[in-house]
Amino acid sequence: MRVLFLCNKSPFPAREGGPMAMNSLIEGLIQAGHQVKVLAVNSEKYNVREDEIPESYRKETGIELVDIDLRIKPLDAFLNLFTTQSYHIERFISADFTIKVREVLQRQKFDVVQLETLFMAPYIATIREYSKARIVLRAHNIEHLIWKRLSQQARNPLKKWYLAHLTRTLKRYELKTLGMVDGIAAITRKDAAFFRGLTATPVVDIPFGILLPPLLPENVVKRNPSFFHIGSMNWMPNEEGIKWFVQEVWPQIISKHPELVYNLAGRYMPAWLKTGIKPQLVVVGEVDDAAAFVAQHDVAIVPLLSGSGIRIKIIEAMAAGKTVITTEIGAEGILYQNNHNILIANTKLDFVNAVSRIINKPGLYHEIGANARKLIEEVYDKKQIVRRLLIFYENIQKQNALR
Numbered sequence: 001m002r003v004l005f006l007c008n009k010s011p012f013p014a015r016e017g018g019p020m021a022m023n024s025l026i027e028g029l030i031q032a033g034h035q036v037k038v039l040a041v042n043s044e045k046y047n048v049r050e051d052e053i054p055e056s057y058r059k060e061t062g063i064e065l066v067d068i069d070l071r072i073k074p075l076d077a078f079l080n081l082f083t084t085q086s087y088h089i090e091r092f093i094s095a096d097f098t099i100k101v102r103e104v105l106q107r108q109k110f111d112v113v114q115l116e117t118l119f120m121a122p123y124i125a126t127i128r129e130y131s132k133a134r135i136v137l138r139a140h141n142i143e144h145l146i147w148k149r150l151s152q153q154a155r156n157p158l159k160k161w162y163l164a165h166l167t168r169t170l171k172r173y174e175l176k177t178l179g180m181v182d183g184i185a186a187i188t189r190k191d192a193a194f195f196r197g198l199t200a201t202p203v204v205d206i207p208f209g210i211l212l213p214p215l216l217p218e219n220v221v222k223r224n225p226s227f228f229h230i231g232s233m234n235w236m237p238n239e240e241g242i243k244w245f246v247q248e249v250w251p252q253i254i255s256k257h258p259e260l261v262y263n264l265a266g267r268y269m270p271a272w273l274k275t276g277i278k279p280q281l282v283v284v285g286e287v288d289d290a291a292a293f294v295a296q297h298d299v300a301i302v303p304l305l306s307g308s309g310i311r312i313k314i315i316e317a318m319a320a321g322k323t324v325i326t327t328e329i330g331a332e333g334i335l336y337q338n339n340h341n342i343l344i345a346n347t348k349l350d351f352v353n354a355v356s357r358i359i360n361k362p363g364l365y366h367e368i369g370a371n372a373r374k375l376i377e378e379v380y381d382k383k384q385i386v387r388r389l390l391i392f393y394e395n396i397q398k399q400n401a402l403r
Contacts, residue, residue: 001393003029004110004133006101006120007040008092010048010065012057015267016232017312018140019046021187022116024209025138028386030060038063039104041097043070045234064104068094081162086169088143092119098126105130112136112393114185118143121177134182134396138206141307142191144171149306149329150236183396185389188333202399204392207333208312209382213291215321215373221363225298227262227355230290230313234268237307241330245303246278249351254280256352257359262301265293291320299323299358299365303351304330315380318342318372323365325354335379341371 005011011022029036042048042065053063070091080087101123110133115121117140127135144167151163178184178199185206186192192205231238242264254260258280264273265284274283287293294300300317304327314334317324318341324331325343336342343358345351358365 001029001034001112001390002108002110003034003036003393004104004108004113005036005038005040005116006113006123007038007116008119009046010040010042010053010063011038011116012053012061012063013048016046016235018117020312021140021208022138024382025114025206025386025389026061028209028382029390032383032386032390034390036061037104037108037110039097039100040065041068041070041092041094042066043068045070064100066094066097066100068092068097080169081165084169084172086173087166088147088170089119089122089173093122098123101126102130109133111397114138115181116140118174118177121173121180124177124180134393134400135180136183136185136393136396137177137181139184139186139191139195141187142174142194144174146237146307150240153240153305182400183392185392189335190333202392202396204388206385206389206392207380208315209385210315210319210376210380211382212319212377221366222298223362224257224259225358225365226296227260227299227301228265228294228297229262229301229303230265230287230293230317231302232267233270233273235307237304238266239270241303241305241327242273244305245301245351246273246281249303249348250278250281252348252352253355256356260355260359263293263297265290291316294320294322297322298369299325299355301351301355302326302330303345307332315376318369319376319380321369321373323358323368324372325351325358335375337371339368341368341375343368 007022009019011019011026014020014023026036038061077087113127113133114136116138147163147167147170151160151167154160154163178201184195184201184203186195187207189205192203195203233239261280261282263282263284265287267286269283269285294317300322302314307329311330314324325345327346328344331342338344343354345354
């Protein structure tokens with residue numbers, strides 16, 4: 001199988017959720033003996049230098065990066081208010097990227113072109129013109145649903161109105177795109193069910209696959225386990241959730257358990273978090289080794305209030321045998337059992353009670369973490385997921401051959 005990946009950001013280095021999800025499939029397909037080519041957007045927000053990419057990876061993927069200015073331009077954003085076009089999508093339309101897609105398709109033949117996120121959909125027409133490959137949309141999220149939830153959470157009336165506009169235009173584009181591709185690979189079963197209700201296009205759920213890390217022996221039960229969060233803070237749902245948690249919830253928790261510490265790691269820590277005085281809060285920022293950071297702590301608190309798709313950092317924490325406390329939104333797409341392999345908390349009181357349970361029942365976090373690890377072993381093994389994707393590719397090729 002020959003597969004071209006069009007990516008909204010470089011899959012390598014895999015420093016946050018989206019690139020991790022892309023790279024998991026790219027490396028999985030290569031390891032299974034298939035040919036892969038990667039063409040990715042390079043922006044100031046997620047900028048990658050060529051010397052960051054190992055020569056072996058460049059050789060295996062033929063990765064090429066195209067610079068696109070994705071910065072929000074106030075005038076363009078304002079003028080967009082008077083159109084029905086999605087400003088989210090318009091920012092990804094690039095003449096240089098179109099030329100590069102055309103060059104790649106004229107140079108090589110592919111069986112499948114995989115669009116990594118909806119933001120690569122503007123290039124469907126070019127793919128159709130220069131290739132007979134089947135087009136698969138890899139839906140990392142239901143994109144408009146993220147913005148719908150953000151608009152619902154917004155308190156400022158003007159911000160709420162503007163976010164609602166972005167939601168409407170993005171939803172219109174997203175639903176239109178569903179009928180323009182040959183297959184949709186959603187990242188969760190819930191998202192797949194949503195898409196199936198809207199389109200006749202074949203849909204499959206392909207979750208994030210992981211190479212399971214070795215479990216470190218940990219026999220000591222700590223009286224005060226270490227709490228943590230890791231995630232890129234330039235993703236709005238992450239910043240929104242952490243801001244709510246550290247301002248509204250964490251003070252209540254440490255009033256009951258003043259000995260606890262919450263450790264925050266991730267790229268693009270906002271100034272309000274780095275400079276604010278928060279008791280028992282350690283802002284680490286970007287870390288060189290995310291797995292090592294997770295390994296040295298015990299319980300992940302992921303207070304997501306919006307978003308869609310699957311939270312890869314939650315999957316990775318569970319794979320490392322950690323207890324995760326998160327919302328139903330945070331756990332969407334994960335085949336969890338509350339109180340067995342995860343703890344679900346949706347309100348301030350829920351989070352306070354969940355942390356208190358961990359503190360008051362020594363060893364509970366070990367028990368839930370062990371169950372979490374077992375779930376990941378059974379459901380999210382990368383080899384099984386890649387095999388499922390290949391079957392989907394073959395099926396849509398057969399269906400199109402019969403038309």
